[in-house]
Amino acid sequence: MSGSDVTREGVQGARPGRDATTGARAGRRRRRRGRGEQPMVPDAQFSSYYGKPVLNKPTWKPLDIAGYLYLGGLAGASSLLAAGAHATGRPDLARVAKLGAAGAITASLAALVHDLGRPARFINMLRVFKPTSPMNMGSWLLAGYAPLTMAAAASDVAGRYRLVGAGATAAAAALGPAVATYTAVLLSDTAVPSWHEGYRELPFVFAGSGASAAAGLALAAVPAAQAGPARRMAVLGAALETALFQVMKRRMGMVAEPFEQGRPHKLLRAAEVLTAGGAALAALTGRRRDRGLAVAAGVALMSGSAALRFGVFHAGVDSAEDPKYTVVPQRERLEARAG
Template identity: 80%
Template sequence: MSESDVTRDGVRGARPGREAVTGTDAGRRGGRRGRGERPVVPDAEFSSYYGTPVLNKPPWKPLDIAGYLYLGGLAGASSLLAAGGQLTGRPGLAAPAKLGAAGAVSLSLAALVHDLGRPARFLNMLRVFKPTSPMSVGSWLLAGYAPLTLTAAATEVAGRYRLLGSAATVASAVLGPAVATYTAVLLADTAVPSWHEGYRELPFVFAGSAATAASGLALAAAPAAQAGPARRLAVLGSALELAAFHTMKRRMGLAAEPFERGRAGALVRAAELLTAGGAALALCCGRDRRLALAAGAALLTGSAALRFGVFHAGVASAEDPAYTVVPQRERLAGRDG
C-alpha cells in the first residue's frame, strides 16, 4: 500500500515501530472488522493525508507554558491564604503567602512573555476585552491581579502603608481563584483532545493543584503554630485534585490514554504519589518542623508534576490522529443511532 493509499475509513497501513489497530482493539479505535473475520488488507492505523497531521501540536515551549500554568495556580491560591492569615491574626502565615504570590505571578508573567517572544505581544492582548475568549479574560485578570499582589508584598516588606497593603491583599484574594483556574479553561478551549475532552473537570483539577501548591509553600515557610489553615487546605486541595482528576479520566475514554503513557504518564503518577503523601504528612505533622518541610516539598513538587503532565499529555494527544478521529466518529455514530 503506497503512502497516498487510504482506506474508506481514512486510515493507512501501519508504519514500523507503531502499534497497529488490530481486531482486538478495532472497536475502541473505530475499526469495523467483525469477530473472526480474516483481514484482506494489512492492519491499519490512524494517520493523515500526505504526512500532514490532523492537528498541529501546540507551539508553546514546554518549560515556559507548563511553568506558567503551575506558577499562576501557586500565586492565586497563595493570595487566598494570605488574606486568610491576615484576617485571622496569623502574620507568620500571611507574610510568606503574600511574598509567594508576588514572586509566583512575576515568574509566571516572565514565562508567558518569554514564550510570546517580546513584551509587546502581551500588551497587545490588552487592546481589547473579549469575554468569550479565555486568553483575553486571562490577560486582563493578570493585568489586574499582578499589581495587587506586588503592592501587598511591598507593603509587607516595607512595614508601612498597612491599610493599603491590607486592601491589596483582600482584593488579590478576590481575583485569586480565577487566576488559579482560568488556565484550565484556556486549555480546554483548544482543539487538543486530551485538554478539550476534560473541559468539565479540568478547572477543579487545577483548583485542587493550586491549593496544594500554596499550602505546600506555607507549610515550608510559616511557623508551625500558625500553619493550621495551610494544613487543612493541603488535605482539601489534594482530595479535590485527585478526585476530579480520576473522574475526568474515567469520563474522557480514549482521550485519557496520554495521561497514562510516556512522559506525561510518569509525571502524573509522580504527582499523585507526591500529592497524597504530602497531604498525609501535612495531616499528621503537627508542630514538627521537619515533617512540615517534607510535606511542603512534596506538595509543591506534586503540583508542578501535575501541570507538566497535563501539558505533555495534551501535546501527545495532538500528535496522534486517533485521539481526534475516533471521538469524532463515536459522536457521529451516537447521533445516527
C-alpha cells in the same frame, strides 16, 4: 462448464485438488490444518494526507508554559491563604503567602512573555476586551491581579500603608480563584483532544493543585503554630486534585490514554505519590510540630503540583500528534447525533 453444473453444494464433477473448496467444508478443512481464515482487509491506520497529523501540535515551550500553569495556580491559591491569615491574625503566614503570590505571579508573567518572544505581544492582547476569548480575559486578569499582589506584599514588608495593603490583599484574594483556574479553561478551549475533553473537571483539578502548592510553600516556610490553615488547605487541595483527576480520566474514555503512556504517565504518577504523601505528612505536622517533617511535606506538595501541570501539558501535546484521538471522538459524536 454450463450453468447446471453449479449447485448449492459447489461445482458438480470437480476434481479434488484442482478446484477451490467452498462453503462450510472449506472452513472445516482450514480448521483441520490449523490455519484458520486469514483477514483480507488490514487493520485501519489513522493518518492524514502526506502522513501529517490532523492537528498541528502546540508549539509552546514546555518549560515556559507548564511553568506558567504551575506558578499561576500557586499565586492564586496563595492570595486566598494570605487573606485568611491576615483576617485571623497570623502575620507570619500572611507575609509568606503574600510574598509567595507576588513572586509566583511575577515569574509566571516572565515565563509567558518569554514564550511569546517579546513583551509587546502581551501588551497587544490588552488592546481589546473580548469576553469570549479565554486568552484575552486571562491577560486582563493577570494585568489587574499582579499589581495587587505586589502592593499587598510591599505594604506588609514595609509595615506602612496598612489600609492600602489590606485592600490589596482582599482584592487579590477575590481574583485568586480565577487566576488559579483560568489556565484550565484556556487549555480546554483549544482543539487538543486530551485538553479539550477535560473541560468539565480540569478547572477543579487545577484548583486543587494550586491549593496544594500554596499550602506546601506555607508549610515549608511558616512556624507550625501559625500553619494550621495551610495544613487544612493541603489535605483539601490534595483530595480535590486526586479525586477529580480520576473522575476526568474515566469520563474522557479513549482520549485519556495519553495520560497513561510515556512521559506524561511518569509525571502524573509522581504527582499522585508526592501529593498524597505531602498531604499525609502535613496532617502529621499538626500533632508532632516537627519542623523537618513540615518542610518535607511542603516540598512534596509543591513538587507534586508541578508534576501534575507538566504531565497534563505533555499529554495534550502527545494527543495532538496521534490522529485517532481527533478522528474517533468526532465519529462517535456524529453517530450519536444521527442516532
